[in-house]
Amino acid sequence: MRKIAVLLLAVLSIAGQGQSLNRPKLVVGLVVDQMRWDYLYRYYDRYGDGGFKRLLSEGFSCENTFIPYLPAHTAAGHSCIYTGSVPALNGIMGNYWYDKSQKKIVYCTDDTTVSTVGSSSTAGEMSPANLWANTITDQLRLATNFKTKTISIALKDRASILPGGHLSNASYWFDNASGGWISSSYYMKDLPTWVKAFNAKKTPDVYLKQNWNTLYPIASYDQSTTDSNRYENKLGTEDITFPHKTATIVANRYESFRTTPFGNTYTLDMAREAIKAEQLGKRGVTDFLALSLSSTDYIGHSFGPNSIEVEDTYLRLDKDLSTFFKYLDATIGKGQYLLFLTSDHGVAHNPTFLYDNKINVAGLEEAALRVSLNDSLQNHFKVKNIIARYINYQYYLNDTVLAKNSIDKKEVKRYIIDFLERNPSVDFAIDMSNINLSSIPGNLKTVLNNSYNPSLSGDIIIIFKPAGVDSWRVGASHGLWNPYDTHIPLVWFGWKIKHGNSNREVYMTDIAPTLAAMLHIQMPDASIGKVITEVVQ
Template identity: 35%
Template sequence: MTPAISFTRKIVPALLLAAFSVHAAPAPQKPVAQPRLVVVLVVDGLPQEQVTRYRDQFGQGGFRRLLEQGAWFSDAHQAHGITVTAIGHSAVLTGAYPYQHGVIGNNWIDPVTKQSVYCTEDSAHTYIGEETKAGDGTSPAKLRVTTLGDELRYGTGNQAKVITVSGKDRGAILLAGKTGTAYMYMEKSGNFASSTYYMQQHPQWVQRYQAGKPQDRYYGKSWTPLLADSAYVNDARDDIVPARAGARNTFPFAYYSDSGGLDGDYYSRLKSGPFLDELTLEFARAAVDGENLGRNRAGVPDILGVSLSAHDYVNHAYGPESKMSHDHLQRLDRMLAGFFADLDKKVGMDNVLVVLTADHGFANVPEFNETRGIPAKRVDGAQLLQDLNGHLAKTFGVDKLVTTYSLPNIYLDYALAEKNGVSRVKLEDAASSFLLRQDGLAQVYTRTQMETGAVATRMDTLMRRAWNRQLSGDLMVVTKPAWYFGKGAGGTSHGTPYTYDTNVPLMVYGPRWIKPGAYGQYAEVVDIAPTLAHLLRVRQPSASEGRVLTEVVR
């Protein structure tokens, strides 16, 4: 028996080891090369529902290419409670929420000066070759965290290039981060320019682009519908959407100036239609050539960020249900098709990774909602705060307990209240109770609630993410669904934690790295930065809280 036992002890483990080696150690696979160029597209003010509502009319090379050949998340959200341009753009490449990144709105109240400040203003810097007014956006000084571009440049010894362009200064600056380079549209001249934060003078390729004056070619031209009349049959009638003072609310829209010449009046009007986006993408093409993007001699990836601003202007003026918004999206689709075709020629789309999202969605125009039996109105913020101050003065016998506001943030004078024997909690409770009795308001959050961190509902979570301890107000006010802060007649807005404002497109295209398909999983815009960091093999941005979208990564 002994020989048999010895044989078994020697041979069987050897066979097992051989079998384990065969199955557990496959030949190593060569890693997939990194993208040479990452293109991040942000369509300002594009709700997800517009993509699905109009997708059958898209051409072959733009949105349809991303939807059918890329990964598309139908349940993607800007997952914070104040859905405005600056916060939405900050989320894209920081992967962070306002409570950390510090951009709590387009504007907010400075806690020291008690004055309104703009998200990208920086008096230490000016536009290059352009007029710079107080409050103009010139640097990312108020952004408190890093972006994906910052981490990519750090990880490559600053050899990677990060270039961004937008029709709005905040759209470009907050994508560029601390170490990228931002270019923004100048409504006085129609140029795209940078600021002295980034450089002292423009590179030659920018100077050549500006010398060509492409913005002047639209003078005297009109924006007319792209498609046949039958394509717009389900859009809201023009007469339901009241025109803002001095503005048209029906096609055609002509681009000119009252002076009859090329001036700031004309260049400003270009913002409210498709020609601004044409110019933005044309400048992006010039950046690809001028900076040799995607063909970096160091062999490292580059980032091109493009924020397309015109859709936001159109939706503000006419609403996402309008014929104008519908037509603009179709025109943008064709613009993207041409842009992708050019990238294919210059870089090769098999070397390019594309992400498309939006900074926020949009509410329908109140007048349109009312035709559908949905209660909706505008809430006059100035009147609301005047009434609140009056109520608090009557309740406590103290005037001006509300110091200022930048809705949805309201700032209280705790020191004045306590000096007059009114506790902080009593002041907050009295203000909150009054506000909740006003038309159009659904919820009020107090500083005490925010500091204790109590979270019971999804809205609580979204608003808590949007509240920054050092910068935000002592009260945060949420309107009822379909209502928004504004006054007068015409147009609509955004900024709430409701789905029509949070649900935005999230599309990722790059066949070598991304598994195409329609994904119903919940996703957030803050997931973009960690996903791209994973694919680029760099450190995630410093305050990133998103997840890697592993379900779409090859």
């Protein structure tokens, strides 16, 4: 009897050792820079079956996903997606912010202690050093004792570095000087052979030689303003209309390349090379590929969301995504990879376009307002330079000047708030250190609390009226709390994802904890999001 019991325990032990945790072979995070939620449907009738329509018809769409902080900028968005956290806790206050202790503007990924790898430029002097929190990609590396690989790729350095986290095996971004992919000594001493070979093809030059014309007859772009209008910027050359003669661009050639749909195609080309060369999803552990498609943002800024250029970009991206999904099916296996598509922020319509179509625009020439405010402060308090800096809709007071002249900071704040709220374009001016005492809607209090850190935030923040703009007249911009900037797509696809959708309000902070739940790993260390239960069921 004892022998039978021992044998049974041995069998059970062997059986237990043979079981492994069920995880996808590969996770693909796909961030489409500046993609408004409504782009999923605005061009729906023109999408093919294999791109956005496939995501929606086979995946699960969280239709009401919002950004819960300010400003709605690229660096903050990518950081929030991957940390499950907000600027108040992860330290990424925007693309830039003012550091009070250093008394200077800080770029989100600047790091002069590291050097460029793959170019003689300084564009690789970057790292995640300013990111206080860790990421879901970091957590996956930790959970597997560093067996998994994380590779991140984007034209923008910040859109590659921040998703890759602190433990990325390799993060790559585009270099205007060399026209190829580079990295930083934070990650490696030299580019891998496969990246050098890929750069040697000079693919951006090949794409630029094609010129950018519309994918379909231009008369069929009926979701957009006519091609010749007063709302758009130029693309490298003197023309603002199709065809864009990219082959003739000489000055700032590779900077202009970013502002073409070919930049998205090129990024996905690089993604396929990375999967192949690094054997992602084929090594017996769950790897992570973090991708960000940046050209949608460059194009949106230049031409605005009602342009033929934006419509054409999304029709081309739809085809590129179809090709990419087919590649994943063939190399990783259909249903063997988990993919989510989202965005770092949306975008507002061009203010002149809105005005021409009889929609109220709260226009504000902030630079002129700041001069007027400084003059008023100087006249009232008899001191110059009370305001140290304005950035991310926030005024930073010059604490040194106030202390030297024994001026009560609270009194200065009250004066500034009263001055700003008399401006017809301003809804509220709020003391960032006393957000909860402000008479503003509760959801705005949550957004502002998520955005405030005493060591990095300003003293007073402006909340514009709806359709508020800050000193721009052509192209488009983003950053505010309004739905056009903060309502983003979030579609889950692939491994264990059931088809469906939900209109329940969820947040960008919920992406990382949902991934953690699906992968059975710890959520990032500053995460404040909640698991989207409809996705993991």
